[in-house]
Amino acid sequence: MADSVLVVGGAGYIGSHMVKLLASTGHEVVVFDDLSTGHRDAIASSVLVEGDLRDPVAITKALALRKFSSVLHFAAKCYVGESVQDPAKYYGNNVLGTANLLEAMRTNGVGKLVFSSSCSTYGDPVMTPMTEEHPQDPVNPYGATKLMGERAMKDYGRAYGLRTVALRYFNASGLDADGTLGERHDPETHLIPLVLREALRLRAGGARDATQLQVFGDDFDTPDGTCIRDYVHVSDLCAAHLLAMRRLDAPGRAFEAFNLGSEKGSSVLDVIECCRRITGQDIGYKMAGRRAGDPARLIASSERARRDLGWSPRYADLPEIVSTAWRWFSRT
């Protein structure tokens, strides 16, 4: 019988890529999502239970629908800036939501969980590249709520035998290679989609000097002064989830964390230059002040994921990642 998997937050950007991968690898998938930021059409052929994770009854009922072997948890609010302005939204959705999910899993006897965590649980880097041993000292509420999720998982493992993996994503980016799944955040705050939208505007005849694209700070301690990030392809993230699920089949694994990054750093200006080459548009930008909570440089060491999960990312560099995104953005 096919493995049944509950994908919480499966209608969102990363979740919908995961649902597609699970379906293509013979899993039975049920999605639990409140569609607050996700899209029904991204998971058109999947069973959807529409519900709010902050409601313990809703998630407990969803988990009782089938004999689920695992849960994958993508449902979260994920904007660093917003988390500073409106922390209640983050503590409610990310912390309360995760606590409800863990409790519903315990009640229903579902024993394996893979959780979307984040490099923002580390805070400002004290060493680069960052390994899983890096101190976890988040500098914004978003990172703090992800760290609380990890702590709760660890405690549930110790006390109730729940087996869990936290995957600490660096900068999730790119899109499914066949161009059918999109990235539709509203508002969009992420760099690559914003730069590609600017390319679309130029392609449609927009004036270069009317650009709305901003580069947040050019006075960081990096070679070109702009922030360096580690961009990792969404399909590679999903592949790591499958490997993590398999790893949890071994008994006695209480809690483990793995960094997922490409282990390469690209500055904001590198990203813009790469997008210029891929799109053929002379993308312009305005230099702006720093955005609150932005560390200068975040680069992963993913050695542990390679070694223990057998993870080997297929999208090795930024041009490949941007090309997959551009395929979808430029589809019309």
Ligand code: UDP
């Ligand atoms: N960034 C920027 N202009 C934008 C959006 C982002 O300069 O309009 C910068 C941001 O300050 C960071 C990098 O691009 O240094 C990546 O930001 P993003 O929001 O994509 O991801 P984050 O690193 O915040 O998870």
